Amino acid sequence: MEQVNQGVRETVYPQAAHTFYRKLSQIALSAVTPIAAVSVALACGAVLLWLNGFNGLDAITVMVFGSFQDMRAVGEILLKATPLILIGAGLCVAFRCSIWNIGAEGQLYAGAIAATLVGTSLDGLSVWIHAPLVMLAGALAGAAWAGIAGYLKVRFRASEIVTTIMLNYIALILTSYLVTGPMKDASAAYPQSARLVREAWTPRIVSDMRLHIGILIAVVLAVALYIFLQRSSRGFALRVVGLNPHAARYAGMDVARNVMVAICISGAMAGLAGAFEVAGVTHRLYQNISPGYGFEGIAVALLANNNPLAAILSGGLFATLRSGSEVLQITSQVPQVLVLVIQGIVILSVVAFAKLRDILRIVA
Amino acid sequence: MSNKPFLRIDNIRKRFGPIVASDGVSLEIEEGEIHSLLGENGAGKSVLMSMICGMVRPDEGEIVYRGEVVRFNSPREAIRQRIGMVHQHFMLVPNLTVAENYILGQGSALRVINDMDKVHARIRALSDRYALDVRPDAVVEDLSVGEQQRVEILKALFHGIDLLILDEPTAVLTPQETDRLLSLMGDLVKDGKTVVFISHKLDEVMRVSNRISVMRDGRVVHTVDVGETNARELARMMVGRDVRMELPRSPEPAGRIVLSVENLTCRAETGLPAVRGVSLDVRAGEIVGIAGVSGNGQTELSLALSGLLPVDSGRVVLNGKDITGLDPARINASSFSHIPEDRHKHGIVMSLSLSENAILQRYDQAPFAARGMLNGRAIGEHTRDLIKRFRVKSRDENQAIGSLSGGNQQKLVVARELARNPDFILVNQLARGIDIGAMEFVMEEMLKQRDNGRAVLLISTELEELFAICDRILVMFHGEILGELPPDRSRLDELGLLMAGKTEQPALAG
Ligand SMILES: Nc1ncnc2c1ncn2[C@@H]1O[C@H](COP(=O)(O)OP(=O)(O)OP(=O)(O)O)[C@@H](O)[C@H]1O
Ligand SMILES: [Mg+2]
Numbered sequence: 093m094e095q096v097n098q099g100v101r102e103t104v105y106p107q108a109a110h111t112f113y114r115k116l117s118q119i120a121l122s123a124v125t126p127i128a129a130v131s132v133a134l135a136c137g138a139v140l141l142w143l144n145g146f147n148g149l150d151a152i153t154v155m156v157f158g159s160f161q162d163m164r165a166v167g168e169i170l171l172k173a174t175p176l177i178l179i180g181a182g183l184c185v186a187f188r189c190s191i192w193n194i195g196a197e198g199q200l201y202a203g204a205i206a207a208t209l210v211g212t213s214l215d216g217l218s219v220w221i222h223a224p225l226v227m228l229a230g231a232l233a234g235a236a237w238a239g240i241a242g243y244l245k246v247r248f249r250a251s252e253i254v255t256t257i258m259l260n261y262i263a264l265i266l267t268s269y270l271v272t273g274p275m276k277d278a279s280a281a282y283p284q285s286a287r288l289v290r291e292a293w294t295p296r297i298v299s300d301m302r303l304h305i306g307i308l309i310a311v312v313l314a315v316a317l318y319i320f321l322q323r324s325s326r327g328f329a330l331r332v333v334g335l336n337p338h339a340a341r342y343a344g345m346d347v348a349r350n351v352m353v354a355i356c357i358s359g360a361m362a363g364l365a366g367a368f369e370v371a372g373v374t375h376r377l378y379q380n381i382s383p384g385y386g387f388e389g390i391a392v393a394l395l396a397n398n399n400p401l402a403a404i405l406s407g408g409l410f411a412t413l414r415s416g417s418e419v420l421q422i423t424s425q426v427p428q429v430l431v432l433v434i435q436g437i438v439i440l441s442v443v444a445f446a447k448l449r450d451i452l453r454i455v456a
Numbered sequence: 457m458s459n460k461p462f463l464r465i466d467n468i469r470k471r472f473g474p475i476v477a478s479d480g481v482s483l484e485i486e487e488g489e490i491h492s493l494l495g496e497n498g499a500g501k502s503v504l505m506s507m508i509c510g511m512v513r514p515d516e517g518e519i520v521y522r523g524e525v526v527r528f529n530s531p532r533e534a535i536r537q538r539i540g541m542v543h544q545h546f547m548l549v550p551n552l553t554v555a556e557n558y559i560l561g562q563g564s565a566l567r568v569i570n571d572m573d574k575v576h577a578r579i580r581a582l583s584d585r586y587a588l589d590v591r592p593d594a595v596v597e598d599l600s601v602g603e604q605q606r607v608e609i610l611k612a613l614f615h616g617i618d619l620l621i622l623d624e625p626t627a628v629l630t631p632q633e634t635d636r637l638l639s640l641m642g643d644l645v646k647d648g649k650t651v652v653f654i655s656h657k658l659d660e661v662m663r664v665s666n667r668i669s670v671m672r673d674g675r676v677v678h679t680v681d682v683g684e685t686n687a688r689e690l691a692r693m694m695v696g697r698d699v700r701m702e703l704p705r706s707p708e709p710a711g712r713i714v715l716s717v718e719n720l721t722c723r724a725e726t727g728l729p730a731v732r733g734v735s736l737d738v739r740a741g742e743i744v745g746i747a748g749v750s751g752n753g754q755t756e757l758s759l760a761l762s763g764l765l766p767v768d769s770g771r772v773v774l775n776g777k778d779i780t781g782l783d784p785a786r787i788n789a790s791s792f793s794h795i796p797e798d799r800h801k802h803g804i805v806m807s808l809s810l811s812e813n814a815i816l817q818r819y820d821q822a823p824f825a826a827r828g829m830l831n832g833r834a835i836g837e838h839t840r841d842l843i844k845r846f847r848v849k850s851r852d853e854n855q856a857i858g859s860l861s862g863g864n865q866q867k868l869v870v871a872r873e874l875a876r877n878p879d880f881i882l883v884n885q886l887a888r889g890i891d892i893g894a895m896e897f898v899m900e901e902m903l904k905q906r907d908n909g910r911a912v913l914l915i916s917t918e919l920e921e922l923f924a925i926c927d928r929i930l931v932m933f934h935g936e937i938l939g940e941l942p943p944d945r946s947r948l949d950e951l952g953l954l955m956a957g958k959t960e961q962p963a964l965a966g
Contacts, residue, residue, distance in 0.1 A: 144524070202834070268726040321828055323829050324828050324830065325820040325828055325829070325830055326820075326831060327820050327829065328812065329819060329820075331808075332805055332808070332816070332819075334811075335805045335806075335807055335808065336799045336801075336804075336805045336806070338802050339801070339802055339803065339804060339805050339816065341764060341784055341802075342764060342784060342796060342802040342816075343784070343788070343790045343795070343816040343817045343819075344783070344784040344785030344786075344787075344817055345785070346783075346785070373873045422533050440904070
């Protein structure tokens with residue numbers, strides 16, 4: 093009996109060495125796949141450009157490295173990375189709970205509106221109070237906006253995919269209405285809100301660059317969310333709910349509450365991103381304050397394999413490509429559509445490689 | 457039968473990291489036979505069969521099929537060579553119909569949709585021929601486990617197979633369904649097909665097989681003709697020692713009432729009444745069994761007791777405290793353990809590690825959590841302890857539980873539930889998928905719980921399981937408790953009648 097039940101024999105590696113080897117190969121696999129995905133996509137992009145009569149290699153080089161000219165340019169990349177990291181890391185939490193929040197764009201706008209309200213209406217507060225207040229307002233509004241979809245899901249089983257998309261439209265239209273109507277700056281010709289008071293602005297890191305402390309907050313929050321998901325009890329429950337809601341219920345976890353927590357966290361992160369766009373970059377609310385950060389954030393989370401820590405890197409990558417394509421458009425005649433197509437290829441390739449990685453995991 | 461073997465497996469090796477699942481295994485299957493495969497949990501039966509049907513690729517060795525060396529890269533290639541398998545865990549898409557499941561991944565969608573009528577007709581024809589009772593337009597998730605099983609088998613027949621591999625098909629079936637399946641296997645063989653049958657139930661194996669192979673530690677150690685062996689010998693071949701079918705029980709009298717159920721009614725998820733006024737008591741130090749053909753309300757009874765299904769009326773009192781209608785968290789916290797019927801639905805999270813599964817209910821309690829953070833060290837220690845005590849065959853506690861063999865998953869669930877030190881243990885199908893050696897061990901553990909003054913309610917469709925460890929057996933039929941019997945094998949007939957709903961007999965004597 094003893095002999096039979098000894099468990100599994102270790103013939104290949106001693107235990108410790110093997111565990112190490114396995115960890116290493118897993119890390120390697122996780123790291124290699126996104127890099128491979130992006131490289132393949134860019135290669136496809138180069139071919140596509142070449143077929144359209146451009147020098148593909150040059151154009152792609154510009155796209156990837158073109159924006160690294162000086163510190164200021166790097167600052168601009170980080171500025172773009174801020175909302176992408178925030179939204180991407182937040183969406184990791186929702187996706188881990190199997191909540192398909194497609195509404196980060198709307199939640200971003202909800203956050204931007206709230207930030208503008210708080211940033212324009214109050215006066216005479218110190219920057220130590222007003223700036224954080226603006227961020228808090230953005231996060232809360234984003235969470236509340238997402239919470240609507242969460243409530244509809246929990247209460248009426250309405251698919252959050254549908255409701256969050258609908259809420260995107262509502263938030264966008266609401267913004268248009270506000271900046272053309274009630275919140276419009278009477279003195280301006282364009283639809284825009286009044287300017288936020290100085291104390292409400294998100295402090296800059298260096299005074300002559302647009303980059304603000306939002307990037308630092310984004311990184312800290314991404315790390316915090318990673319720790320929350322992987323190390324905390326509540327994060328564990330959230331993951332179990334996402335993987336097997338029946339088992340979660342059996343184990344005594346409150347499925348509805350976890351769903352609400354997950355969607356509100358992702359909403360808060362998007363709302364915070366909206367607050368930073370207003371309080372850190374434009375200082376006014378406009379109709380098109382986000383160039384689609386809410387949607388790109390989905391790709392950021394996807395590339396990060398729903399790991400908030402990796403979302404820092406993948407957010408940075410998407411920001412680089414975004415800046416690079418702007419440079420490309422300025423320096424060459426490559427039409428914007430083609431640049432968008434290349435970005436699309438990157439996203440598709442990321443999805444395909446993610447699938448491939450799962451297959452490799454099973455085989456390995 | 458030709459003298460060249462139909463299928464020959466030659467010295468196959470397969471490793472998953474440090475785990476040797478197949479350690480140079482060789483096996484011959486002859487055409488037109490029913491060949492049974494026995495072995496302890498984790499012996500490598502499922503992995504071997506997955507290699508034959510193209511799910512898993514061997515590291516070394518070869519498979520010779522009808523005289524040719526074959527190498528399948530996918531189950532589809534195996535099916536093209538007329539080899540089909542019904543897996544231990546079903547592989548159907550729940551929200552599709554039977555017919556849609558069958559054509560999934562088969563050729564171009566457009567052509568298939570045009571041919572849907574033909575597909576339905578073919579399914580009906582096959583279903584009639586083998587009396588499988590499968591409706592092509594039924595949605596899979598609405599079907600019972602037994603029905604899904606038949607859907608899986610018909611799927612293989614639908615694609616046209618000569619070799620059918622059945623991996624523990626009877627683990628989830630009622631005795632009646634099992635009878636039906638065994639006779640189906642006979643029919644298939646009459647039609648010239650070959651069947652490989654994996655089971656932990658020796659009586660079934662003895663009943664249907666022509667030949668039996670026993671696996672141990674990734675190798676086939678014996679192959680015998682059914683006429684030359686008996687269940688006892690097979691058991692010895694499997695575990696290397698005699699397995700006791702009768703367990704000694706101390707005659708201690710039962711103590712105070714731990715769980716008391718009064719007039720409980722509840723409805724199934726479909727809204728139909730499932731439990732109709734069940735009353736029962738379970739005392740400290742006794743194991744009460746509930747026998748019955750599955751589908752008579754046992755599932756709903758256990759879900760209602762554990763707070764997973766709303767109670768319509770009646771009361772559940774545990775340790776003097778009314779727990780009727782409480783949420784599972786509070787019921788779990790009331791010294792209540794539950795070994796669920798459907799392991800994959802409720803019991804475990806397949807992609808999480810053994811550790812994470814081991815603390816599924818206690819993820820926010822000391823010592824596994826402190827100040828809201830998980831304590832990896834305490835969790836790891838606890839899990840390693842469970843693995844060791846229950847001999848769960850695994851690489852380490854960080855392995856995903858889904859990569860364990862089915863029986864070993866069950867062992868971890870049992871280990872987890874007993875480790876919570878409950879006053880009351882609700883068990884629905886204790887030994888689902890575990891081998892006879894482990895079964896003896898798990899039953900001994902249950903008896904230990906009993907002797908330590910725990911109250912156990914054991915719901916089972918396996919009469920052997922009930923006879924072996926229960927102090928008394930209740931029979932459930934149509935949502936009601938029809939009667940009570942002592943665990944006395946000589947009264948099997950009476951039990952059978954009660955299970956069929958016949959109460960005229962003076963059943964309550966004794
Ligand atoms: N994908 C996998 N990754 C890692 N280990 C695996 C994997 N699949 C199987 N194993 C291991 O291979 C061994 C043999 O498993 P297998 O499923 O064949 O057992 P089995 O004989 O079917 O047992 P059971 O009777 O419990 O179903 C087990 O130790 C199992 O943990
Ligand atoms: Mg198996």
